[in-house]
Amino acid sequence: MFEALTPVSEMLARNLDTLSRQPLLVCGLLEDNLPGLLAEAGPAPRVFTTDFRYFQWQQGQGLADIEFGASPGARPAAGLLLLMPKAKAEAEYLLAACLPLLAVGAPVFIAGDNKGGVKAAPKLLAPYCGQVNKLDSARRASLYQAELTTLPSPFILADWVNRYAMEEEQLQICTLPGVFSAGHLDSGSRLLLNSITTLKGRVLDFGCGAGVIGASLLKRHPGLELECIDINALALEASRLTLAENRLEGRVYASDGLSQVNGKFDHIISNPPFHAGLKTFYHTTETLLSSAVDYLKPGGSLILVANAFLPYPELIEKSFGHCDTLAANGKFKIYRASR
Ligand SMILES: C[S@@+](CC[C@H](N)C(=O)[O-])C[C@H]1O[C@@H](n2cnc3c(N)ncnc32)[C@H](O)[C@@H]1O
The missing domain is CATH 3.40.50.150 (Vaccinia Virus protein VP39)
Incomplete structure (x- = not known):
């Protein structure tokens, strides 16, 4: 590689x-x-x-x-x-x-x-x-x-933290340089959050960035057992700060895809990475779609947002046998598949 x-x-x-x-x-x-x-x-x-x-x-x-x-x-x-x-x-x-x-x-x-x-x-x-x-x-x-x-x-490090408010959830999001969607909530992540109604149990925020998805879900469903993973140390630090600043608790740790994740979840939720680096192309999301089913409890679900043009439904159907579209706008779609 x-x-x-x-x-x-x-x-x-x-x-x-x-x-x-x-x-x-x-x-x-x-x-x-x-x-x-x-x-x-x-x-x-x-x-x-x-x-x-x-x-x-x-x-x-x-x-x-x-x-x-x-x-x-x-x-x-x-x-x-x-x-x-x-x-x-x-x-x-x-x-x-x-x-x-x-x-x-x-x-x-x-x-x-x-x-x-x-x-x-x-x-x-x-x-x-x-x-x-x-x-x-x-x-x-x-x-x-x-x-x-x-x-x-x-x-x-504290001198480099930027903050923005998520008014709807009454959250302060902490970000660091180079972390995805530094100054505002990504519109795909907003559509994802608005599409999720009920959640329970152990939840994985895959590719957590500044921790926006995990923190929002935990604020709405305080009983959740949250784990946040990312490959980027600055994203992990930003997520830790976001959770701490909003008095929320979750486990935040480094993982390349699901490699460091143990056990099974009730929900895996993600705005996954989709672009290439200057040299490396990330197959991270394709691997997530094919292996997530092994990391879900029976009845557990994978919920993600993706650019509408990406061929993810076929990949999800291949491993889950079905793929529901929960919401769509001109740019993004929200997919859900249950085990
Ligand atoms: C589209 S961003 C979403 C960030 C955040 N969840 C949000 O909604 O604003 C995708 C995130 O995936 C992370 N990522 C990229 N490759 C990864 C990998 N192999 N394993 C885990 N996370 C990865 C990136 O660092 C980035 O923070």
């Missing part, structure tokens, strides 16, 4: 002399075994990822120094390599979280696809570094280099 080097890493491979002068803290959009490449050329890097799938894959590769979470541990680092994430706000967040671990004079590198916003590197580094140089550019990717000149203030 992460085997082939991305064009960004191929460009970085021409710069290993510079990059491997010190052990780097590497973070951002990691989609291949760049850490292995760095380790072959010099001191092994320390990797910090917010992506649980990448974390598990790198662990399988035997790379010892890898952390998964919303921010890196407090250990000092000799330099930083940020692989430009998709959202600029996430790049700002990662720099604020990682740069306090460096000493003044330490090297800071930003690399990325030219179409993925890497050209913003000089602006992103302006608050921390005096001069930013473009070190290389090839294969539609660029590498920027700078030196830390201003020691950043310690990272405080």
Whole structure:
């Protein structure tokens, strides 16, 4: 899945002399075994990822120094390599979280696809570094280099939380950079919530994002036993904050699809992922549709929202034998299937 080097890493491979002068803290959009490449050329890097799938894959590769979470541990680092994430706000967040671990004079590198916003590197580094140089550019990717000149203030995650209100449910939703539907409730998730009337027992919010679905359902049905899963550490942190801020209780944990989920549920509810990353295509939803039935109690149901054009009803019928459409508007449909 992460085997082939991305064009960004191929460009970085021409710069290993510079990059491997010190052990780097590497973070951002990691989609291949760049850490292995760095380790072959010099001191092994320390990797910090917010992506649980990448974390598990790198662990399988035997790379010892890898952390998964919303921010890196407090250990000092000799330099930083940020692989430009998709959202600029996430790049700002990662720099604020990682740069306090460096000493003044330490090297800071930003690399990325030219179409993925890497050209913003000089602006992103302006608050921390005096001069930013473009070190290389090839294969539609660029590498920027700078030196830390201003020691950043310690990272405080709470400073990065944005909030919005869900008036109908009287909920405050907490979000973090790069988390799905940062400033408002997604209209698909709203249609899903409005289509659900009765619920009981153990409920899984699959791909919880900022926790909007789980928190809303729990507010309406206080007896529910809620579990929220996501692959993204910032989404998990946002969900935890959303539940805590609204005095709701649920279990929030990392899972790539249903891989870390145990036992059976009365309901699995989701606004599932459907788009591709810059490189990886997610088969997550197709796998959910074919395996959800094994994670439901008898009489339990899968309820999800999807873009109306996606061929999900056929996939649901294949594993459940039927698929009901609970609601539809021009853009979205709500599907339900019971075991
Ligand atoms: C369309 S968003 C929905 C977020 C939230 N439930 C809402 O309604 O606003 C889909 C979520 O699925 C998560 N996701 C993507 N791939 C995943 C995977 N393999 N396993 C679990 N969650 C995943 C994404 O990080 C994202 O938060």
